[in-house]
Amino acid sequence: MSYRSVKLIKRPTLEITEDVFNIVTQDIPTPKEGEVLVKLSHLSLDPAMRGWMSPDENSYIPPVKLGDTMRASGIGEVVESNNEKFPVGSRVMGLMGLTEYAISDGNGLNMIPKELPAEAILSVIALPGITAYHGVFEVLKPEAGQTLIVTAAAGSVGSLVGQMAKNLGLTVVGVAGSDDKCQWLTKELGFDHAINYKDADFVEQLTNATRNGIDLFFENTGGAAQGPIFDRMNPHGRIAVCGLIADYQKEEASPGPSWIGIIKRRLSIQGFTMPDHFHRIPEYGQALGAMLGKGELQYRTHVIEGIESATSGINLLFEGKNTGKLIVKL
Template sequence: MQNMRLALRERPTGLLTDEHFDRIEEELSPLADGQARVRVVYVSLDPAMRGWVSPSTDSYVPPVPLGDTMRSLGIGVVEESKTDAYKAGDWVSGFTGWTRYLDVAPGQLNVVPQTVPMEAYMGVFGLAGATAYHGLVKTGEPKAGQTLCVTGAAGSVGSLVGQIGKALGLRVIGIAGTDEKCKWLVDDLGFDAALNYKTDDLEKGLREFAPEGLDLHFENVGGKPFAAALNNMKAFGRMVFCGFISVYNGERADEYPDLTALIRKRLTFKGFVMTDHFDEYPEIFAELGKLMQAGKLKYRLDIVDGLETAPAAFGKLFDGTNKGKLVVKVSDL
């Protein structure tokens, strides 16, 4: 059986592209006892992956070693099994990497129910959903009637944060990068308002929406959107930090906020990563399932075909051309 995988050739200094990977075609060995062979169907493209290929060793996960298959979350189907932990036909999710096939030992991937479309595990019931729920509900501790601002609001995480916020009785304003995305947030997802950070006056827009200030802010971007939110926080407000995608490729921040606001307004800043909270996933997905059944959550996927397209498609996360959760389709279900 032939496999193809993408291995990290060199570490980027800017945007991650095709030139940083080797395409490896290889014949798979017979499956070993105690393992299962998985055919990958989808892999997730996430901004955090840019940090995983940096040389830094002081992050929450070690860097991908040069020559190794690129790390990524994914979902696939068990094709063959020589372990009681998996059976042929099981759907399994976890860190699959950029590969068509992989052999796994018990516990390496999780078997997931086949009660929703497989692609749902790339969105609501995947890392995006877990991140949105934990970040807003567990870290942000929202209360009905409060005002929430979300940057990167049309992205896979931000769009769910805003919808969860609405389901919890919050007033929600999103900040996105195009008029089309802002319209989608308000008309389709039910946000109360949205601002285009490229064309709107963010300071003015936030003041008009929340003249008394923001109670809660969910940060995905950094730069001008973060500065505007910080300047418009209410005293004792809380800011939850999920990402700073604007500087992941080595760029300098386009605006540095006045951090004396932390003291003047007695703000709470808290960052998080979901690798610290795997134990919460069953509870989180149960709650997200209730919201889905109640019709309170919508999501959209931006699916590109072919594993070989993954490096080029990854750039869509940084130029804002993705519309929803960015996923690579590796094979047919």
């Protein structure tokens, strides 16, 4: 019996072209002592994968080596086991790569409940949820009555950030790249305002939506919206720098706002990456599961099918064409 996996064979120059990947077919391996064989059912496509393809050794996680299976997280079932912690039939999640089958020694593998749909786990309990949760509760530390703005607001992380802040009694403004996405935020998720950053009068709309200024800024994109948002920050405001997707495929990063403004408005700006906080997954997972159970968090998914769809499908994230958590169903 054979299976397919996606190997990274070339580093992208700027955009992710399909020739950076090679889909190989191999015989399904047999797990050794201490190992398990996992049959993957769902893979997660995330903007961070663009960074993992770059040769930068000075990041929070080493680059994927050329010739290796492309790193990605996924959900699957243990189908053969030589590891008593993960018996046959266990449902597991971990960074197993863009592959139909994976061998694991159990390191970094988490057991997940069988009753929750895979889509709910990948959209809420996995990376998007723990990122939103950490950024909101540990970095921004919101208080009722404050105004929070979030970019890539209709995306996996951003949509959860806004809903968490609404549930805490904040005024929430979302910034997204289409009118449909903005409508989903205000009509379905209860955001107070949603602004399309591509509109010519973006700055005017932003001013109108943030009459009392902005206390908390959850930054997912960078790009042209960043400067005008920064200019509306209130004294002692806080900025959580989670992602800068507008820069991931650029030769040079965009210039940020002047540091003078940080002093004048006594701002706190903190970057964070989740691998530093993976030890808190059980705690965050429990909190997110409870929110989901109480109906406090809605999510939507954008599902593409088959391992071969991953190699071009990842670009949906950078084109703004994903409408929800981008998932590959195997």
